[in-house]
Amino acid sequence: MIYTQLFLTFFKIGLFSFGGGYAMLPLIQKEIVTNNSWLNLSQFVDVVAISQVTPGPIAINAATFVGYKMAGIFGSAAATLGVVTPSLIVVLSLTLLFLKYNTLDTVQAAFTGIRPAVVALIAAATWGIMPSSIQSVSSLAISVGAFIAIRRFHLDPIVTLLLAAGLGTVLYS
Amino acid sequence: MKTPSTHNIESSAATESSYVAPTPGRLFWSFLSIGAFTFGGGYAMLPLIRKSLVAKSKWLRDEEFVDAIAIAQSSPGPIAVNIAVITGYKLSGLQGTLAAVLGATLPSFFILLIVATFFLGIQENRFVRAALTGMRPAIVALMASAVYDVGKNTIKNWRGALLSIAALVLLIPVQLHPVFVIIAAAITGLVLNSSRQAPSYESSQQQSSYNQDSNESRGGNS
Numbered sequence: 531m532i533y534t535q536l537f538l539t540f541f542k543i544g545l546f547s548f549g550g551g552y553a554m555l556p557l558i559q560k561e562i563v564t565n566n567s568w569l570n571l572s573q574f575v576d577v578v579a580i581s582q583v584t585p586g587p588i589a590i591n592a593a594t595f596v597g598y599k600m601a602g603i604f605g606s607a608a609a610t611l612g613v614v615t616p617s618l619i620v621v622l623s624l625t626l627l628f629l630k631y632n633t634l635d636t637v638q639a640a641f642t643g644i645r646p647a648v649v650a651l652i653a654a655a656t657w658g659i660m661p662s663s664i665q666s667v668s669s670l671a672i673s674v675g676a677f678i679a680i681r682r683f684h685l686d687p688i689v690t691l692l693l694a695a696g697l698g699t700v701l702y703s
Numbered sequence: 704m705k706t707p708s709t710h711n712i713e714s715s716a717a718t719e720s721s722y723v724a725p726t727p728g729r730l731f732w733s734f735l736s737i738g739a740f741t742f743g744g745g746y747a748m749l750p751l752i753r754k755s756l757v758a759k760s761k762w763l764r765d766e767e768f769v770d771a772i773a774i775a776q777s778s779p780g781p782i783a784v785n786i787a788v789i790t791g792y793k794l795s796g797l798q799g800t801l802a803a804v805l806g807a808t809l810p811s812f813f814i815l816l817i818v819a820t821f822f823l824g825i826q827e828n829r830f831v832r833a834a835l836t837g838m839r840p841a842i843v844a845l846m847a848s849a850v851y852d853v854g855k856n857t858i859k860n861w862r863g864a865l866l867s868i869a870a871l872v873l874l875i876p877v878q879l880h881p882v883f884v885i886i887a888a889a890i891t892g893l894v895l896n897s898s899r900q901a902p903s904y905e906s907s908q909q910q911s912s913y914n915q916d917s918n919e920s921r922g923g924n925s
Contacts, residue, residue, distance in 0.1 A: 544781075545780075547780070548776075548778075549745070549776065549882075550745040551745020551747070581744070582742070583831050584814050584818060586783075587782070587783045587807070590811040590812065594811065598819045603816065613780070617778065620779060626792075629793065632770075635896075642892045643890070643892020644889050646857065647773075650874055651874065651884065652749060652772070652846065655745070655747075655749075656850060659842065663840050669840040672837060676844035681848055686754070687740075687845050688736065694838045694841030695837050696834070699830055703832075
């Protein structure tokens with residue numbers, strides 16, 4: 531049945547893709563395009579492009595889209611549920627372990643090492659999106675302006691994003 | 704829970720009123736707005752998550768937020784969903800987890816349904832593209848700002864700073880996978896702290912007796 535198939539395929543994607551975001555795309559592509567032929571390559575590229583212009587986790591976007599295309603709204607629901615379920619099981623188990631043992635000195639010691647690395651992780655992610663995000667003097671100006679607005683004037687991030695989107699519409703369309 | 708004492712909070716104080724305890728309902732709405740306004744997925748969601756859970760509601764400290772990112776990154780699945788699972792459970796149990804995951808997922812689900820039904824060409828619409836071209840540099844700014852805040856509150860000594868720089872080198876020029884960087888950092892933490900008595904922040908993590916040293920700490924309770 532298509533619903534089971536969608537659920538299981540996206541369960542597999544949710545279970546075996548690490549890193550979130552674009553890091554999940556190769557596995558999604560393999561399952562959707564190569565293994566199941568639910569989309570051809572150009573349709574898959576469209577899904578990625580749509581994910582870039584719509585909010586939310588990319589894996590959820592892909593699951594919803596492919597599910598809908600194959601089997602309507604219920605297909606969407608089956609695929610989305612499939613991609614989320616491994617997170618629920620695996621991450622919940624890890625969280626239970628962490629909350630149980632995080633007062634141990636060894637765990638604390640490990641996390642004093644992990645925390646600075648996570649800061650580096652976010653910094654590296656920021657670095658990684660810079661070339662594709664800042665490509666002109668005006669986009670550099672938006673970035674600097676947004677930074678000042680957030681830090682100096684405590685502008686809400688969502689408001690900042692909406693203002694930048696409005697500015698983009700005026701400047702780039 | 705605790706009543707926060709009145710003290711000066713310099714940054715992000717615009718919405719600061721009083722501490723509101725996390726409930727499944729409130730977690731749902733927090734993650735709904737996070738899910739509805741983050742484009743690009745993955746780490747692009749972190750600034751909004753931090754703003755909502757750390758800066759605005761004071762439900763988490765930066766250390767707890769960073770720990771959640773470490774677990775989320777080391778687990779399979781979308782980062783935002785994983786963080787919803789972790790913080791939902793930590794703040795409000797199993798119901799909190801389900802509410803947070805539902806909140807993080809629903810906007811994406813419904814928007815994609817609408818796009819798939821009515822707006823299949825949306826990615827080629829020039830206004831949509833222009834809006835996103837404007838939004839992307841702002842996302843860089845949001846993330847850079849989050850790096851600054853999180854770094855300020857979690858890197859507490861020169862060893863932490865060195866570790867952070869080392870991790871950055873492994874991530875950017877060396878291109879090591881983030882999971883291996885986290886594992887290497889954990890081992891480094893174990894080795895560095897095995898000879899010492901107490902790690903830089905006390906083991907009373909959950910019972911939370913917080914320092915007043917950072918201007919974004921939840922408030923002086925003990």
